[in-house]
Amino acid sequence: MPDPSTYRPAPGTIPDSFGVYKFRDGTGRVIYVGKAKSLRSRLSSYFADLSGLHPRTRQMVTTAASVEWTVVSSEVEALQLEYSWIKEFDPRFNVRYRDDKSYPMLAVTVGEEFPRLQVYRGPRRKGVRYFGPYSHAWALRETIDLLLRVFPARTCTSGLFKRHSQIGRPCLLGYIDKCAAPCVGKVSAEEHREIVEDFCDFFSGRTDTMMRRLEKQMQAAAEELEFEKAARLRDDLDALRRAMEKQAVVLGDGTDADVIAFAQDELAAAVQVFHVRGGRVRGQRGWVIDKVEEVDTPGLVEQFLTQFYGEQDELGEAADGGGAAEAVPREVLVPELPPDAEAVTDWLSGLRGSRVQLRVPQRGDKRALAETVARNAAEAFTQFKLRRSGDLTARSLALQELQDALGLETAPLRIECVDVSHIAGTDVVASLVVFEDGLARKSEFRHFAIKGDAETGDVGGDVGSIAEVVRRRFARHRADVEEIARTAPETGEVEAEAEARPGIDPTTGRPRRFAYPPNLLVIDGGAPQVNAAAEVLAELEISDVAVIGIAKRLEEVWLPADPDPVILARNSAAMYLLQEIRDKAHDFAIRYHRQKRSKRMTTSALDEVAGLGESRKAALLKHFGSVRKLRAATVEALTEVPGVGRQTALAVLAALQGTENKATRTTTATTPVPGRQEDG
Structure with missing residues (x-):
């Protein structure tokens, strides 16, 4: 090296x-x-x-x-x-945005004497005008089929066009008026080109002019008693309206923009782009990429803009020397501005040939559309992670990589992870999640309310909290083992059975709580937390459980008493599995912490209600089932609880509403933001 x-x-x-x-x-x-x-x-x-x-x-x-x-x-x-x-x-350490599929586009061969409309996939060509890309080819074909009634342009191949020119008869579309049949001279080349240009204008978003023109023609035909012509124009208008409905109007000002959003974690990122042309979403695109270096959202924005629009510029030059002007819109809406926003804006403006706005939408329809794109990015990222975790081959590879990297005797088929959550040392809780064969066992998930020192109540920070959770979890397992050994008969049959099936109660035959020890215990933290957990296991004389820690910032894996971390490849199956386990524990702990904090604030609010004792507080909570339902209850509903009168009910609601306002302010002040964590 x-x-x-x-x-x-x-x-x-x-x-x-x-x-x-x-x-x-x-x-x-x-x-x-x-x-x-x-x-x-x-x-x-x-x-x-x-x-x-x-x-x-x-x-x-x-x-x-x-x-x-x-x-x-x-x-x-x-x-x-x-x-x-x-x-x-093509450097191996640079992020590359490559399509995971080929997106369909509408191609119009404007360079030919009789231009053709077609659904197209592949590289751009010279003399062809493109619209898109679109998400689904079937939707694009349906739209074209509707518009052919109004714009009967040619859609056949060159071979079919030549054949019908030779035989002097149009194809089926020519007979049903979905093609102007230029192959047999029904329209001239100039007339057919006008039809194609009207079609392109409509697809470009200039729909109002076309609709008004058809309406005037329909009214004029009706006034001249040409009812068949008026009926045909009416049907054409209906076809145009149906085609417009397939592309929802999202912006009323005819905006041309690309709206970009990201969903990401430390190892991968999903990108979604909505192409808005003429105020309508004309296409959608998405990627999922593996991160090859630590990069934040502004950095991802800059990487994506330069690579994506640089690619469009090359495609435009290859097609007709000016395609980038259509590929780069007037506005590019991003979640955060890149570090060199001014330089990127100048570069995009140079590609387009006119000024491009690069900005973060703050309010109105554009903000709402940006949120929609962000939801699509989050959904795509969730599906990506589900496919990754649901792949049996990937799970097996992850367990094998963990075994090799950590030097374990066997693959860690059962993995448990501990995480601690609190705010400034208050309402300290912990979570323990269980994964077996690389899949979450949610029925085995557990919460812990950290008790701390029996006399002082001091939890000892994150290190002390981790030690307490590990001690409580494995002390029960140790007690079960000792009980089995103590109650086993001299024959040793039950002891042998207990040793073979350590998680089964020999009396009932049912699994014991926390009875199955993990092959691998993961701690959400660095070296101090890992060493604390290892010391507890040593005190309990448990030597068959491996312990590691995973630190958030650099995704380093720490072993007990090891001064240097183990570095797993960021795009390895093992790292994906560890990250998923850690994230589950993190979310589970935060959810419990918030519930406990909310319950504490509500209970303290009820304590302030004069004349409301412990029995009536318990009766209220039992009757409504949750604090949220109690807060939303009416005075009449509260008085249905035995012992609660109207005055007491009014006092309870007043106290809870004041607590809700306080909780809202507290949540706003402590909502996690980039660079801030809500756990230890």
Whole structure:
């Protein structure tokens, strides 16, 4: 493994200016491309202490054998050169946005004498005008079929067109008036091109003009008593309205925009793009990519914009030299602005040939549409994770990778994970989740209310809380083992059965609570938490349970008493499984913490009601079943509880409503935001 210090440039030789740099491996292959406002500052960060680098960054710099750079004069030039090099060298450590499928588009062959309409997939070609991409080919075909009644343009292949020209008869579409039949001379080339241009105008969003024109023609035909013509125009109007309904109007100002949203975790990200043209959603696109380095949302936005629109620019040039003007809309709406927003905006404007707005929608219809795109991104990401966790082969691979990386004797078929949640040391709780064969066993999930020291109530921070949970969980298991050993007869048959089936009560034959020990215990935390858990297991003389910790920031895996973490590949099946287990424990703990905090605040509010004792408080909670239902109850419903009169009911509602307002303010103040966590 190369040592970065062997190829580190002298600091004085690196220019302090805009530029783009390349890392190469020992064979000369480019493995990473990046840009920087200051090459000196950026490159120096790669040669800092390796232990402080992101795992993937550490892997990159130890894989590389040399680094080189090119100085440019502006951020826009840096963006352009970075994209060109990524496209040329395809570096393994750069994120690439590749379609997971081929999206259908509407292609109009405007370069031909008699232009043709077709549903098309593949690279763009010269002399063809494109609309889309669209999510479903069937929906696009249905729309075209509706519009052919109004715009009877040619849809046949060149071979079929030539054949019917030779025989002098149109095809079926020509007989049913869904094609103007230019093949047999029913319309001239100029007339057919006008039909195609009207079709393109309608698809581009200029629908109002077309609708008004048809309405005037229909009224004129009716006034001249040409009722058949008027009826045909009426049917044409209905067809246009049905076609418009297939593309919902989302923005009333005829906006041309791309709306982009992300859903992500530490290892992967889902991207969704809605293409809005003429105020309507004309197409939708999505990707799921594995992260190869630590990057936040602004960084993802910049990477996506440069790669996606750079690709569209190349496709446009390959088609007709100006396709990027249609591919890049007037507005690009993103969840967060990239770090170099001004440079990216200038670059996009250069691609389009006119000014492009890059902004975050704040209110109104555009904000609502952005939220819809974000929900689609979240749904796509959820489906991606479900497919990943539901794959038997992937689960087996994950368990095997864990066994190999941690040096376990067998694959960890049962994994338990502990996480602690609190706010500033109050309402400290913990969760324990169980995974068997790589799948969650929700019936085995457990909550813990941290008790702390019996005399002082001090929980000892996260380390003390972890120790308490591990002690309580395995003390019960230890007690069960000792009970089985103590009650076993001298013959040893029951003892042998207990040893073979340690989780089964020999009397009832039912599983004991917490009886099955895990093969692997995962702690949500770093070295201090892992060492605390290992010390508890040593006190209880439990030696057949492996203990590890997973730290959130860098996804490092810590072993007890080991000064250095184990680094798993960020896109490995083992890391995906550990992350899923940790996230389950995290969510389970936070949910219990919020319930406990809400219950404490409600109980304290009821304590303030004069004359309301413990028995009536318990009766109220038992009658309504939950605090939420109690808070929403009416005075009459409260008085149905034995011992609660009208005045007491009014006092209870007043106290609960005051608590709800306080809880709302508290939740607003403590809602997790990027960079802030609600757990220990």
